[in-house]
Amino acid sequence: MRYLSKLVGLGFLFLFSNSLVADQIPNKIKIGILSKYSPDTVHIIAKNSRIQYSGKNSLEKDKTILVRAEEDQIRIIYGAKNSRSEHILFSGGEYELEVPKDQTPKKYSGDLEIISSKGKLKLILTVPLEEYVQIGMTSEFGDLFYPKNEKDLNPNWKQEYLIVASAMIRSYALANLGRHSKEGHDLCDLTHCLQFSGKLKKENIQFSPSKKILLQDKSGKVLETFFHSTCGGNLSSPSVLWKNFKNPQYYRSGPDTKGGEIQCRNSPYFSWETFISKEEMETALQAKQLTELEPKYSESRVTSLDYKDYSGKKNIQASEFLSKIGKLLGWNKTKSNDFKIEISTRGFYLKGKGFGHGIGLCQYGAREMAFRDAKSEEILHFYFPGAELRPIQ
Structure with missing residues (x-):
């Protein structure tokens, strides 16, 4: 799972939207x-x-090539042949x-272009x-x-959840189209945008939704x-993280419950505890003699932290705090x-709930709705109230 790096990269540190109108959907997308x-x-x-x-x-059935950066050109080597070029383009093939x-x-498939910049x-x-x-x-x-136990579940849950999951990826990607335009592509392949693992395995080729939203x-x-x-x-509302976020009314905030039960209660990440020693916390915060x-909080989520060390009182935004802890101790530490925080003589006990920033769709909560016979449209409207669901071809 990569949700803490997404919490920082996608959730806290960067907000981008190119305001793409739904009628401008491209057929292809460029990934770095x-x-x-x-x-x-x-x-x-x-x-x-x-x-x-x-x-x-040339059209090649199989070819093995070594490409090496040389300042703003590339060296292309295959067999005994050796040449330089500003770029190389592979069209319509499969690659390792x-x-x-x-x-x-x-492994990848599609059109692959390679250039060099500063070596x-x-x-x-x-x-x-x-x-x-x-x-x-x-x-x-x-x-x-692939839940551990599928007994007594709605037999159609997987198809409904497929529709929901694909709607999340499709909409998020298109809303962030051009995020890396200065680098010549739309999105990267990391959690800064969306994780992109390359060519699908054979067992996932038929893993597709019955309708597109x-x-x-x-x-x-x-x-x-x-x-x-x-x-x-x-x-929580996006405005918890971004004060000037536009149109927060499209995102549900408050309890994620149906029939009085928390929907993600069966998630292995529903609650967590961790300990950070005083020395580790001081290193992360670049503080000395940390005492407080x-x-x-806003909407029950941490927005910033006040702390006190030998030089006086200070404040750090939650995004920066989580980033510093993640870089020092690993992204899953918090x-x-x-x-909540409990302070001891040895350090700090953090007792928390959930995995991620709590904005938009809760993956485990949405799956629980699908388990219980909810249709994809019901799930999407629950987490994004007021949003319009547009079927596409």
Whole structure:
């Protein structure tokens, strides 16, 4: 699970919306891949691809190529042949990519363009929108389709949940289209945007919804469909994190309950506890002789923390606090921004609920609704009240 890095990357530190009107849906989407590696060299096995560079254009059944960054050009090596080019384009094929830092092959399909900038390779993969949605859905929701016990469940729950999950990925991606436009693509393949794991495995190819839905606001703009693993029973408005957030009325806030029961109560992340030593907390906060640490709340979620050390009283925003703890101790050390703090002589006990920022759709709560016979439209309207659900082809 990657929800804490998403909590910081997607939820706290960056807010983007290009206000795409739903009538402007593109057929394809550009993804910056291998983002976490920033490779200077990549080994490529290309299958059934047309390859273009330096005025050359050939259709190859199988070809193995080494591409290396050289300032703002790339070196292309295959067999005894060696040339330089500003870019190389692979069209309509399948690829296995290896980088020096991780030689496990990464598999992709689509159109792949590679350029060099300041000695680093940029790899941009263009794929059909719905293929991206399917891959993103498998990456972000995949584990939830395999509960430990499926007895006595609505037999249609999986199809309804598929519709919901794909609507989340489709709407969020389109609302953030162009987020990386300065880098030449729409989205990255990390939790900063949406996790994109590459070519689907055979068992996931038929893993598709029976209908496609796009969420939009009353003006027809695509709605930014935030989601998280587990709300812990408490959903919050986006304005808890972003004071000037527009149209918060489209996102449910308050208890995530049906029939008096918390819907995500069976999530393994429903509640959590963690201990952070005084030394670790002082290192994270760059503080000395820390004596106080008090959370400040809005809608039952931490928005900032007051603390006191040898130099006096200070305040830190929840986003920065979680980022500092995550970088020092790991992103799962504090699983959400819904927690209380108990101070001891040794350090700080954090007792919290949920996994993620609590905004938008609770994945475990939505699945529980599907378990209990709720249709996809009912689930989407529950978490995004007032949103319009637009069927698309």
